[in-house]
Amino acid sequence: MEKSRVLIVGGTGYLGQRLVKASLVLGHETYILHRPVTGVDIQKVQMLLSFKEQGAHLVPGSFNDHQSLVNAVKLVDVVICAISGVHIRSHQILLQLKLVEAIREAGNVKRFLPSEFGTDPARMENAKEPGRITFDDKMVVRKAIEEAGIPFTYVSANCFAGYFLGGLCQPGVILPSKDRVVLYGDGNVKAIYVDEDDIAMYTIKTIDDPRTINKTLYIRPLKNILSQREVVETWEKLIGQELHKSSISEQEFLASMKGQTYAEQVGMTHYYHVCFEGCLTNFEIGDEGREATKLYPEIKYTTVEEYLKRYL
Numbered sequence: 001m002e003k004s005r006v007l008i009v010g011g012t013g014y015l016g017q018r019l020v021k022a023s024l025v026l027g028h029e030t031y032i033l034h035r036p037v038t039g040v041d042i043q044k045v046q047m048l049l050s051f052k053e054q055g056a057h058l059v060p061g062s063f064n065d066h067q068s069l070v071n072a073v074k075l076v077d078v079v080i081c082a083i084s085g086v087h088i089r090s091h092q093i094l095l096q097l098k099l100v101e102a103i104r105e106a107g108n109v110k111r112f113l114p115s116e117f118g119t120d121p122a123r124m125e126n127a128k129e130p131g132r133i134t135f136d137d138k139m140v141v142r143k144a145i146e147e148a149g150i151p152f153t154y155v156s157a158n159c160f161a162g163y164f165l166g167g168l169c170q171p172g173v174i175l176p177s178k179d180r181v182v183l184y185g186d187g188n189v190k191a192i193y194v195d196e197d198d199i200a201m202y203t204i205k206t207i208d209d210p211r212t213i214n215k216t217l218y219i220r221p222l223k224n225i226l227s228q229r230e231v232v233e234t235w236e237k238l239i240g241q242e243l244h245k246s247s248i249s250e251q252e253f254l255a256s257m258k259g260q261t262y263a264e265q266v267g268m269t270h271y272y273h274v275c276f277e278g279c280l281t282n283f284e285i286g287d288e289g290r291e292a293t294k295l296y297p298e299i300k301y302t303t304v305e306e307y308l309k310r311y312l
């Protein structure tokens, strides 16, 4: 079967650049939509040039220029968007409505993967303020996709390892301490951690797979379904020493959000749902979904232990 031509929107981002690499590695003709570079963002330009050297096509375009989006979309079979959606960095999820409109108008796209890559927003209708905005906005985009009749795959990638493992599941921390850690309650709620490069590989694997058309692809590597306590124990084994452990209750955690910035509160709400409520593991995948490691067992995923080794 011919491999789909892919347009990656947000290809300069944290996840987006990994999607570009995976798409090239897996042999897809890869296009990157990039907005006009302003100022002297030398790193971004160098990254784009390096992708071009590796065979990607650079397509200039902008969300403010509808025709540029339509033209870009017409070049490919599949569109993957990885536009920003983390408030502490930037949150542009609703901009995708313009992309949906361009895909609808172009009429040639066989599949669209919107910028999701986290908790399944369809399961978060009772999420807390202010963090629910992430899920609500992603659902607005889903509704637009489905109303436009665009074939889709939603990727629920669970926890990006860099954020969650890097900080031993503590918000605002991205390097693991060798001294101390704060556990959520008893620290026994299970979450799922996925190496960002693996997320990109599973995502690209799925774009030509008829089993995931109009489905949600959940990434649940079995060895990476661990509680915070188990993550900490894995780290302790690697460094050969025990951390001092304290614990924060649900009420204390929620109260500690007061006085934080809005962006921090959004992030903390997400940690609350993952680490206290267990929102990633408290359901079975139904017929609306498929599980990535079962569909693509040939991908050797990075385990939590392997990921944490890089911090030694």
Ligand SMILES: NC(=O)c1ccc[n+]([C@@H]2O[C@H](COP(=O)([O-])OP(=O)(O)OC[C@H]3O[C@@H](n4cnc5c(N)ncnc54)[C@H](OP(=O)(O)O)[C@@H]3O)[C@@H](O)[C@H]2O)c1
Pocket: 009, 010, 011, 012, 013, 014, 015, 016, 035, 044, 063, 082, 083, 084, 085, 086, 089, 090, 092, 095, 115, 116, 117, 118, 119, 157, 158, 159, 160, 161, 163
């Ligand atoms: N599950 C998790 O733990 C987790 C963690 C993080 C993110 N995520 C999800 O992953 C997805 C991608 O997030 P990310 O952190 O990888 O994103 P990011 O690095 O913050 O940004 C990604 C891209 O968004 C582009 N962008 C931002 N504003 C734009 C605009 N106005 N017009 C055009 N492009 C714009 C950036 O382009 P420029 O380079 O031109 O600025 C960049 O390429 C989001 O849906 C997010 O919610 C999940």
